[in-house]
Amino acid sequence: MSVDSVFVHKMWVDHELSKMTSSGSIPFPMLSDGGGKVGEIYGVYDPENGVDVRGRFLIDPDGVIQGYEVLSPPVGRNVSESLRQIQAFQAVRESKGTRATPSGWAPGKKMLAPSPALVGKVCDEWKVNMAFD
Secondary structure, eight states, X not given: OBSSOHHHHHHHHHHTGGGTSXXXXXXXXXXXXXXXXXXXXXXXXXXXXXXXXXXXXEEOTTSOEEEEEEEOTTSOOOHHHHHHHHHHHHHHHHTTTSOBOOTTOOTTXXXXXXXXXXXXXXXXXHXXXXXXX
């Protein structure tokens, strides 16, 4: 979502984004927030310049913000990391909160079982998921 019009979004998809994907399309809807009302709610609208700063909000099916990242305009986002975080939130939700994902977790990697028994042993469990070399 951005303050850009649907026409600007179409041009961006047709002339830029379509060249960045193998399918020639994008797998998500693009929304226009003309006037920045939604951006104001999320604290990313810059009224002086009439634009939203780059923000990514991960919202669960219950409408709760589970994660967010706001970056100043010259810094790009990492789509791979965003997708990894979505997969991690989905895995935790599937476990009904009985599992957690350590830093760098990816699908297929071991999840942690938070409990008092894990205290002081996180590093032992975490090493299975991470390479510190």
